[in-house]
Amino acid sequence: MNFSWKRNLAVLWVGVFLCSTSYSISIPFMSIFLSDDLGVTSHLEAWSGFAFGISFLASALISPYWGSLADKYGRKPMLIRSGFSLAALYLINYFVHDPYVFLVIRVLQGLLAGFVPSSIALVATNTPEEKTGYALSVMSTSGAAGSIIGPLIGGVISYYYGNRSAFLFSSAIVLLSAVIATLFVKERKLDRSAPRSRVRDDIREAGSNGAFVSLMVMTGICNFSVMLLEPLIPIYMLDMGISKDSASLTSGIVFSAVGIATVLMAPRWGRIGGRKGYGAILFIGLLGGGIGNILQFFVTGYVQFAILRFVFGLFYAGVLPSINALIVRVTEQDFRGRAFGLNQSASQLATMAGPILGGLLGAFLPIRWVFVINGLMLLAAGLTVKTRGLEAQVSAVSTEYPSRVGKSGPDRARQNAAGRQK
Template sequence: MTLAGTDCLRNWRIDFFTLWIVQFVAAVGFQVAGPFVPLYIQELGVHGVREAAVWSGIMGAMGGLTLAVASPIWGAIADRRGRKLMVERATIGAAIFQAGMGLATNVQQLVVLRTLQSFVSGVQSAVMALAATVIPQTSIGFAMGALQTATALGSTLGPFIGGWMAAGLGYRSTFFVTGILLASSGFLAQFAIHEHFTPPAATTERVRPFSGFQEVLRVSGMPGMLLVVAVSRAAANSMSIAIPLILQEMAGGNPDVSAATGTVVGLTAIAMAGGAVVWGRLGDRIGQVRVLHMCLLLSVIAIVPQTLVRSPWQLAVGQMVYTAALAGLLPTANALIGLIGPKGRTGVVYGASGTALALGNALGPTLAGMLIGILGTRIMFVGVGVVLMGLYVVLRTSLSPKVVVQPVQRRV
């Protein structure tokens, strides 16, 4: 994109600020309702902590798998129809189905609505794709970092709002508020962002959104990095099911633990935001592979002892330490993916990363629900620790610290 004159400069800054608001509001919206799904499921007639965990896992799996399939399809459409349209589709489409989830009368309806919502959603990837087209290349690094900050801040604020709202107005209200916030961000993008999009020349060639994945997987070190992306998301999302159920057990089975859940999830989001910044800077100094090794070991050390927690504040502190260590995995792996990926194939490379991310989002809740349903809530901490330790062993034996010869900040 060519920018000329102060008007264009002013316009891209306005567009970027609007995108930042869209990303922030959407992140707040999703986290207003997200942490309370296991509790809402029980309100819909599912009795017992373990049964709620199983249904939460099914719901998360359906959503994650659907998003994994849909993401490359929407990406191909964006290249032909425009990226701004995809932001509108993701936000307004998700708003409709999120609000519908608040009207569900049974858990089966909730699963179907979540699956449909995942097919039309993908707000974060849509926003970043649009940002890459409206922002000058000289400012793209700053812009992407700022959008990540918007996500972290929104994910921090959302659970606090949702927790107190659910305590006062019930769980259904959180889905309605999510729908309002998502729709507002979509309409803001529609009316305030100006995309200079030129449709590609008409062609009879068939679009193949899944092409190129095989080439990416043949790159040395790439399968390991995609595994890190998937496992890091699975490890993080498995806790989203376990935390409210563990808090419920601590409260003697009382289902009204929404405020405590919102507080714990909000504090872990703060730890995630801070940890990502620290690990990112350290990776530039000592190497990304070494940071991956350190994050995995510290995550194991932090998660396993939480089997012994006896109070909400002990759980909150343990989760903050664990999340701060886990926070380095995803950004570090994505930095390595960009560094070792084939030149000129950035879209395909990060498309593969997006699919791995969605699969992790699906597998985490599914496996967590099954594990809790069979062995109870506390086993989650040991199970996640074993998986992360296994990933550490795999990376330690298959990925050399010398795989990256240039520090991240030198890549243009």
Template sequence: MKNWKHVIYLVCAIQIGAGISMMGIMSFLPLFLSELGITDPGEAAFWAGIIIGVTPFMIAFSAPFWSIQADRRGPKTVMSIVLIAVVLSSFFSGITTAPWQLLLLRTLQGLVGGFVPIGLSIVVSVTPEEKTSWSMGYFQAAMVMGIMFGPLLGGAVADTFGYRMPFYAFSLLAFLCLIALQIFLPDIHRKGAAKETDSTWSQIKFFMKIPRVRIMTFMQFLCNFGITGIGPILPLYIKSMMGDSPIVATVVGFIIFISGGCSALASLNTGRITSRFVIHRVLITATIFVGFTFIMQYLMTTVAGLGFFRGITGLGMGFIAPCTNTIIAKSVPPEKRSIVFGVVSSVFLMGNVAGPVCSGAIANYFGYAMVFWSTAIAFFLAACVIIWNFRGEKEI
């Protein structure tokens, strides 16, 4: 494809908008739950963990199906379905009156599959092989920017107009992304995709038999556990530092923004770094680094100190997903690259489920501090897995 870079930029732009719409609740969800009758901080953390975690949980089961459908019918159709679901679920979230209603809407949102696996399938389909690291870095940066701007905008709107208004803003943004998708994204079909008749389960078994894919999938599971695990407790943890300040949600959003900005900066430079250093060594270094920075976050006694080390953590996180996804893409046959991420995402997305749910439960029973330690341990375990399986190797 001659204009493959234009497609990458468009998919990244839509990913930013979709990410903002889906992740913007992180800065104010535990605080919004107080309006729905959940006043105990521990119970709020637990509910927030479940509500945040249920979407990736459902995506883990539905993503393989939708990714295969995208491979057969074209990703544009499936992306449209995902964005329509985000538009509707975000809008109706603004009129919920009970936590279970919010949980139900997030569940339905996850049933239609996630945007990320479909976006990754487009990236690997249109990108020349020698530019894979570059494209993965840009797409990861787009994912991070959604996570970065979403909580910041959500927190600012929530503090200014109330906790319900962000949901309507997210719904509008997702609708604009849907329009951009229909107008600007060309139809992309993989050659021979219509002949693909393997079931979802057989596709999973095929990819899991490839040792490097299996290792990277497990590693991504552990890192997703660590990355998402802090989400449900961060607003409550910062509120415990700031007291009854009226700008807690804004501060939370700003801290996530700083972390995301550092992460995006690292992701954009992944291609340059991996051209100079062996990619799995970059991955090991970044993973260990992130583990130590979570310990430093726990040791901070001020919001400024916590925010600083959240930003430093973002630098390490920015290298992890592009490196992992590049290794996965280069470990499968070229004709399978367009669907590999949708299929294996059913495994590593479970880390997005386990992280929020476990951290919410840990915070409820053992306190906020234990969440930072469990997150650090998750990253250290991931580093050990990579070191063990890449021992003695100098290149991929």
């Protein structure tokens, strides 16, 4: 590589931090925005869930296409495309006064999004193989750090200037991340003369890799778990007796608790995973996350709630970075952009379904019971990782081509030819 992967990691960390900050400034308070600014007074839980989910459905449908383009033309163009597009769409949200128009903008945000997954894919494909797990863990702290500062900024902005003004700040911040990506991100040169793969062929190739399919399913479960609760937390805070005037600020503090825990623990989980195996870290994270969610059933005040969310985050910090590190182990480098694109589709489908189902459950059940359902689901996922031997599946696949991982297409062609001669 003709550039420092550490420098690239630092630049992308800043870009993802800014992009995540821009997202979490306004999105966690969407239910309040729908109620106070767009006039949604009935079925607020369902409206909140649908407004969350519709963007992720659009993103899930389009992600394999963006992944295919990324493997042919590079991940940096995907960063630039998504960054500037999101900046424009956040700005448009500031002027929206109709909830149905707001839904249309959310669809466009889903279709044009992809800054964070493109950054992860770029790190995964432009970092030395032995450093990939550590680099991905570090990248997870950038999103977590954004999720810390974003809700706090958004809470203050919403409290003093109104919910609508938060979109202006989101637009400016994501615009800065797009500029940083344009000027400073470096990527290994790609052979752009090669034909672009078809999404149908990519799906077929992914389907033949059982370990990768298992990891995609686990990605879906984990993201579904997070998003099942996210649109309900501000409403849950109101149920605890928080005044409506301070709900945005208090919710911002609670949202930040998980992010603080992730920043503290994710690099540590990454180092432990490099020694003990990422499958073990995945199991511990799911087990701790499940128990932490169930315990949130018993809280009666927002301070207790924030503490439990922090404890939940300490364990959950190791989950998604471990999945990403395992994906690197079971996929070849020239397929990795498409692999992360397909994994992003699984993530976005789950992220779409989570808020919708969470909104429906919140409309028919006390919200505290949704925490129990969520916790049991994570415990079941953790037990599946343990009993099905996910780490063993990953090891079996990665040993099929240990020296092929990380090589270019021509390098692998020469290696395969040498193998046939033997």
